[in-house]
Amino acid sequence: MTISQTRNVGLPLMKLVRWKGVPILQQLHLEEQLLRTSSENWCIINDGTNDPTIVMGISGKPAQLLKLDSVLNDRIPVIRRYTGGGTVVVDCGTVFVTFICNKDAVPGLQPYPQPIMSWSSLLYALVFRGFGDFSLRENDYVFGNHKFGGNAQSITKNRWIHHTSFLWDYEARNMAYLKLPARAPEYRVARDHLEFICRMKDYMPRSVFVDRTIKAVETYFSVRPVQLEAMETNLNSKFSHSTKLLTEQELEAAAFESHFEKGDSRFVNVINESALSGQEK
Amino acid sequence: MALRMWASSTANALRVSCASKAHVSPAFSLSRCFSSVLDGLKYATSHEWVKHEGSVATIGITDHAQDHLGEVVFVELPEPGGSVSKGNGFGAVESVKATSDVNSPISGEVVEVNSKLSEAPGLINSSPYEDGWMIKVKPSNPSELESLMGPKEYTKFCEEEDAAH
Numbered sequence: 001m002t003i004s005q006t007r008n009v010g011l012p013l014m015k016l017v018r019w020k021g022v023p024i025l026q027q028l029h030l031e032e033q034l035l036r037t038s039s040e041n042w043c044i045i046n047d048g049t050n051d052p053t054i055v056m057g058i059s060g061k062p063a064q065l066l067k068l069d070s071v072l073n074d075r076i077p078v079i080r081r082y083t084g085g086g087t088v089v090v091d092c093g094t095v096f097v098t099f100i101c102n103k104d105a106v107p108g109l110q111p112y113p114q115p116i117m118s119w120s121s122l123l124y125a126l127v128f129r130g131f132g133d134f135s136l137r138e139n140d141y142v143f144g145n146h147k148f149g150g151n152a153q154s155i156t157k158n159r160w161i162h163h164t165s166f167l168w169d170y171e172a173r174n175m176a177y178l179k180l181p182a183r184a185p186e187y188r189v190a191r192d193h194l195e196f197i198c199r200m201k202d203y204m205p206r207s208v209f210v211d212r213t214i215k216a217v218e219t220y221f222s223v224r225p226v227q228l229e230a231m232e233t234n235l236n237s238k239f240s241h242s243t244k245l246l247t248e249q250e251l252e253a254a255a256f257e258s259h260f261e262k263g264d265s266r267f268v269n270v271i272n273e274s275a276l277s278g279q280e281k
Numbered sequence: 282m283a284l285r286m287w288a289s290s291t292a293n294a295l296r297v298s299c300a301s302k303a304h305v306s307p308a309f310s311l312s313r314c315f316s317s318v319l320d321g322l323k324y325a326t327s328h329e330w331v332k333h334e335g336s337v338a339t340i341g342i343t344d345h346a347q348d349h350l351g352e353v354v355f356v357e358l359p360e361p362g363g364s365v366s367k368g369n370g371f372g373a374v375e376s377v378k379a380t381s382d383v384n385s386p387i388s389g390e391v392v393e394v395n396s397k398l399s400e401a402p403g404l405i406n407s408s409p410y411e412d413g414w415m416i417k418v419k420p421s422n423p424s425e426l427e428s429l430m431g432p433k434e435y436t437k438f439c440e441e442e443d444a445a446h
Binding site: 057058059082083084085086108109110112113114115116117139151152153154155156157183 | 327349350351354355357368370373375376377378379380381382384442443446
């Protein structure tokens with residue numbers, strides 16, 4: 001037996017899916033389906049997604065979180081995902097890493113949000129050792145006090161998922177679609193997006209990050225790469241996803257409601273004029 | 282030893298449980314020790330409680346569960362008129378970064394949901410057994426209640442679960 005084979009004896013199996021540029025909606029749909037219908041452990045690494053997309057958490061309200069006029073004008077897709085947490089803008093500069101595990105997969109780990117978050121920080125501490133002042137700060141991955149990785153989770157009776165969007169690079173103009181959230185970590189200290197986040201590419205090469213992540217996963221699991229085509233044929237096409245792409249109508253309705261509630265005079269005048277013209281008839 | 286015995290007897294009087302954390306890795310351990318467990322309720326291994334009164338059973342999540350989940354910021358509940366089945370999910374709670382399924386301990390028809398939770402999800406944290414109730418169900422098979430845990434059994438279950446991690 002080789003040294004690596006010896007090390008893997010006794011470790012639970014984890015199937016590894018490696019993608020590049022897969023649409024984030026497709027990734028989220030696959031994750032949700034694996035969480036709910038598979039009994040195996042999975043790691044999905046999607047190295048960048050194709051188009052800029054806004055992804056909100058399960059309870060995200062577009063009017064509160066997004067600058068909807070710009071989002072609608074620029075036709076940016078908006079997704080509400082199945083996990084908790086905040087809002088991100090993702091694109092080809094985002095690297096996604098997802099763990100889907102049975103609740104007993106990691107010995108000694110309780111399937112609750114904080115223990116899972118802590119375990120993930122131990123794994124990524126291995127990844128970033130020697131590359132920057134990495135830590136888990138509240139629920140974010142940071143270098144110093146600048147966020148570069150956002151986390152979210154979903155926990156079922158017997159399984160859990162922990163997924164991260166890593167900002168290897170980003171477009172400053174895309175961050176302008178997001179409002180300052182009402183609920184923010186304390187260490188953010190009301191900084192706007194560009195002062196709060198940082199780029200991973202300033203700390204380590206992209207391929208090094210992916211390779212080191214896989215190596216770190218191998219300390220907990222026996223990793224087996226699998227091909228996407230083989231997986232697609234095994235998936236249940238009748239599965240009902242809760243992750244949804246919001247329609248243009250839904251976003252327009254949210255924008256309208258937002259303006260109306262703020263008493264935006266342009267909208268109030270339009271409504272009043274419509275009401276008056278109806279009365280005159 | 283004396284202090285520990287005092288704490289244990291006080292805990293019993295207050296109907297609280299205390300889990301041993303001696304063997305837990307610091308990276309994974311939870312700092313909280315005491316969670317309340319009430320008499321008169323039945324408990325599921327997935328940390329939901331059920332209170333059966335006449336033809337209606339009220340369901341929520343336990344103090345142990347809310348404590349481990351953290352601050353609840355959003356609650357997803359079914360519509361009245363729908364059905365729930367034993368051991369299966371009927372809704373979810375969001376706590377900071379995580380959504381967590383809530384499972385029904387029994388089967389039946391949902392007759393009422395706690396509408397206060399949409400505006401005040403934190404009731405689940407502050408009052409998990411009273412104001413934080415989630416759904417009321419008309420049980421379709423009341424014998425399912427017999428397979429659930431009583432307070433002492435659930436207390437021991439929580440202690441063992443926390444000690445094992």
